[in-house]
Structure formats: C-alpha cells, structure tokens
Amino acid sequence: MAKRQTFTVTVKRTSIKGPEDLMLEMITASQHISEGLNDMAHLVRDKMRQTINSNKRRPDSSPKGWLEKHIEVNTLGLMSYGIGNKTILNVSAPYWRVLNDGGYIPLSTTEKGVLGFFGDGAPPKKGGDGQAWTYTTGGYGPGIYYMKPSKAIKGIRYIEKTQHWLAFNWKLFWDNRLNRLKWAK
Amino acid sequence: MAQLRLKRNIQHSTYDFITAKFDAQWTGINVVLTWEDAMQAEKPVVCILLESTESKGKELGSNNLFETHLIILDIYAKSRGQAMDLADYIKNEIKNGYVYNLYSHPPGSFESLDATPDGRVKTLKFLRDESIDFGDNTDERDKWRHTIAYTVRVT
Numbered sequence: 001m002a003k004r005q006t007f008t009v010t011v012k013r014t015s016i017k018g019p020e021d022l023m024l025e026m027i028t029a030s031q032h033i034s035e036g037l038n039d040m041a042h043l044v045r046d047k048m049r050q051t052i053n054s055n056k057r058r059p060d061s062s063p064k065g066w067l068e069k070h071i072e073v074n075t076l077g078l079m080s081y082g083i084g085n086k087t088i089l090n091v092s093a094p095y096w097r098v099l100n101d102g103g104y105i106p107l108s109t110t111e112k113g114v115l116g117f118f119g120d121g122a123p124p125k126k127g128g129d130g131q132a133w134t135y136t137t138g139g140y141g142p143g144i145y146y147m148k149p150s151k152a153i154k155g156i157r158y159i160e161k162t163q164h165w166l167a168f169n170w171k172l173f174w175d176n177r178l179n180r181l182k183w184a185k
Numbered sequence: 186m187a188q189l190r191l192k193r194n195i196q197h198s199t200y201d202f203i204t205a206k207f208d209a210q211w212t213g214i215n216v217v218l219t220w221e222d223a224m225q226a227e228k229p230v231v232c233i234l235l236e237s238t239e240s241k242g243k244e245l246g247s248n249n250l251f252e253t254h255l256i257i258l259d260i261y262a263k264s265r266g267q268a269m270d271l272a273d274y275i276k277n278e279i280k281n282g283y284v285y286n287l288y289s290h291p292p293g294s295f296e297s298l299d300a301t302p303d304g305r306v307k308t309l310k311f312l313r314d315e316s317i318d319f320g321d322n323t324d325e326r327d328k329w330r331h332t333i334a335y336t337v338r339v340t
Contacts, residue, residue, distance in 0.1 A: 101317045101332065102220065102259075104324040152326065154220045157257060160334040161237045163312045164255040167336060168239035 034079050036177050040166075041073045041081035043173075048083060048162040052099075055156035058132050067093040083162070102155025113146025115139075189288040189298070195254055195339065196235045197298065198306055202283040203231065203258075203275065214271070223259060224326065229267060231275070232259040253309060253338045260331040265316070268331040272314060276333055282307045285339050309336040 049068040070092045074082040089096045098105055107113060119131035121143035136144050189197065200218055207214045215226040216233065223232035236255045243249040258275060262268035286300035313334035319327055 097317075098319060101330075103317070103319060103327040103330070105319055106322060106324050108322055152224060152324070157236050157255075157334075160255060160257060160312055163334070164237055164253070164336055165239060167310055167312070168241075168253055172241065 030079075032177075032181060036174065037079050037081060038073075038075075040170075040173055041083065044162060044166055045071060045073050045083050047165050048158055051158040051161050051165075052156065055158065057153075058130055067096055067099065098153065098155075100155050100157060100159050102153055104149070104152035107148060113148040115144060115146055117144055118147070187290045187295070191252075191339070192235050192238065192254065194286060194288055195256070195306055195337065196233060197288050197300075198284060198286045199233050199235075199256060199279075201286065201300065202306075203233065203278070206274075206278050207231075211274075220259075223261060228261050228263050228326075229271065230259075230261040231271065232261070233257075234259070251338075253336050255312075255334065255336055258333040258335075260333070261326060262329040262331065265329050268316060268329045272331045272333055276311065276314060279335070280308055280311075282337075305340050306337050307340045309338060311335045 048071055052068050052071075067089075070089055071084045074085050076082050084096075095105075114133075114135065115137070116133055116135040118133055133147065138144075140146065196218060200216060204216050207216065213229070215228075215230045217223050217226055217230060218233055220232060220234065223230050234257045236257050238252055238254050240250045240252045243251040260268050260271050260275075262271060282305050284302050285304040285306045287303045288298045288300055291297060291299055311333065313332060315332065317327070317330040317332055
C-alpha cells in the first residue's frame with residue numbers, strides 16, 4: 001500500500017497586491033488598446049486615401065484630392081472608430097459610391113450636362129484619355145462646355161481593398177504593438 | 186506550354202467552380218472574368234474579379250510568402266429577387282472553398298486551357314454581401330446589382 005504524503009503549497013501574489021492594483025492594470029491595458037485602435041484607425045484612413053490616389057484614371061483637378069480629403073477618422077466611442085462618414089460624403093463627394101462599385105449615373109432629363117472643361121480648356125483630342133476635368137460655375141462660354149458622361153466607369157474598390165488590407169494586417173499590428181510594450185517594460 | 190500564374194489560376198478556378206454549379210442548377214447565367222465583358226454580356230451576369238493581394242513572409246528562414254487575395258463577385262441581375270437568390274446561392278457554394286487548378290495552354294493553342302488540380306482555394310472571410318443601389322436615377326445595367334467580396338488563400 002502506497003504511503004500517504006502531505007505537501008504544503010504556498011501561493012504568493014508578487015506583482016498584484018490587491019483589487020486596486022488589478023483595477024489599475026486593467027485601466028492601463030484598456031488605455032493601450034484604445035491608443036492602438038486610434039493608431040490603427042488612422043493607418044486605415046491613410047491606406048484608403050492611398051488606394052484611391054493610386055487608382056486614379058485622371059490627375060486631380062481643383063481642388064486636389066477631393067474625395068481623399070473627406071475621408072476622415074470618426075471617433076464613435078472609446079474603442080470604436082469609423083472611416084469616412086456617409087452623410088458628409090453624400091454631400092461633399094457624392095460620387096464616392098460609384099467610384100468604389102463602378103457603374104454609370106445618367107444625367108436626369110432636366111440636366112444639360114456637367115459644366116467645366118478638360119485639361120487647359122482646349123477641346124480634348126481623340127483618344128486623349130487622362131485629362132483632368134475642372135468644374136466651373138456660372139455660365140457656358142468659350143472653353144467652358146457641358147460634358148455629358150456616357151460611359152460606365154470601372155469601380156476601384158477602395159473600400160474592399162482597405163478592408164482586405166486591414167484583415168491581413170490586424171494580427172501583425174497587434175503582435176508588433178504588444179511586443180513593443182513587452183520590451184518597453 | 187504557357188502556364189498561368191497564381192492570381193489567374195485562382196480566378197479561373199473560381200470561374201470553373203461557379204460555372205459548373207450554374208450549369209447543374211441554373212440556366213442562362215453568364216459568368217465573365219472582366220469588367221468589360223460584364224458590361225457587354227446579357228443579364229444575368231456574374232463577374233469574377235481578383236482585385237488585390239496582400240503578402241508577407243511565411244516563416245523565419247524561408248522566402249515563401251503567405252498571401253491572401255480579395256475576390257469580388259459582381260452580380261448584374263434582372264430583378265432584385267434574382268440578385269438576392271444568386272448572391273445567397275453563390276455564397277453558400279463558395280463558403281467551403283473549392284478546387285485550385287493549375288492552368289496551362291496546350292501546345293499550339295491559346296484558345297483553350299488545360300486544368301490540373303493542385304490544392305484548394307480556401308475561403309477566409311466574407312467582407313461584403315449587399316445590393317448596390319445608386320438611387321432612382323440609375324442606368325439599366327446597374328439596376329438590381331449585388332456584390333460579394335471575400336478573401337481566399339491557396340492551400
């Protein structure tokens with residue numbers, strides 16, 4: 001018959017001394033997560049802006065980078081962020097959706113066209129793709145004309161490409177951040 | 186013998202998988218691989234596009250890459266109901282992944298492709314599954330559109 005043995009186990013709390021310390025640790029950790037999410041949100045915004053910029057078919061007209069300019073980080077809560085505000089975009093850059101998904105928005109029956117000019121105002125040459133369109137206000141006149149979009153555009157999918165980038169880099173981002181914190185201690 | 190590379194292999198594998206499913210259970214669905222073809226083909230159309238690839242080093246001591254790919258399926262349907270049915274059907278079929286083929290042109294022919302199974306296209310994540318609606322003033326081609334965006338990797 002096996003001999004019965006008695007052990008004494010002593011558990012010592014070394015780093016956390018009490019509930020107050022645990023609370024402090026949790027607050028510090030949540031601050032790190034909140035800062036990390038904020039940094040990540042800005043990286044996502046930059047990625048989206050870069051994706052739009054690198055997929056442009058025509059150079060910027062005035063004002064430069066209009067859609068990119070209106071894609072901002074919106075703080076929705078302590079740990080919640082949104083990129084781009086639909087309400088703002090619908091007013092400031094209403095073409096954001098068709099630029100992403102591709103398609104064609106026909107002019108309404110009452111619209112003559114979009115007033116402005118391509119390039120320097122000279123009539124576009126045949127096959128001269130890639131000139132910037134400049135919007136003008138006021139009236140029709142020399143060098144200013146009504147442009148009637150007639151072709152569908154291919155979507156550049158900047159939203160999905162950014163989502164893909166985020167999904168791919170999410171773990172890497174947090175791994176790097178946690179490693180940095182670990183080595184900083 | 187000219188061989189296709191990874192991205193086109195994925196795109197063609199997706200095409201073959203979806204086309205085979207449609208041939209068995211649907212009629213009259215046009216599946217295309219370019220946006221230009223999607224603009225020309227008669228509706229209903231499903232357009233398969235591999236839009237982007239993300240890469241990083243696979244492991245220490247190796248030059249191999251770990252890559253994921255973004256595939257977008259654009260559905261141009263004849264009605265809202267058809268768009269929704271097609272989207273649900275496709276999503277249900279692709280969620281478990283499908284065969285990854287290596288494609289090559291047979292000698293002297295660039296019209297046809299030979300397929301050799303070489304793994305699986307694994308579906309990772311669905312990023313988007315929603316209708317595209319540009320409002321009341323919409324072109325006929327853009328009516329009843331639906332898009333599915335998902336990421337995959339080859340295993």
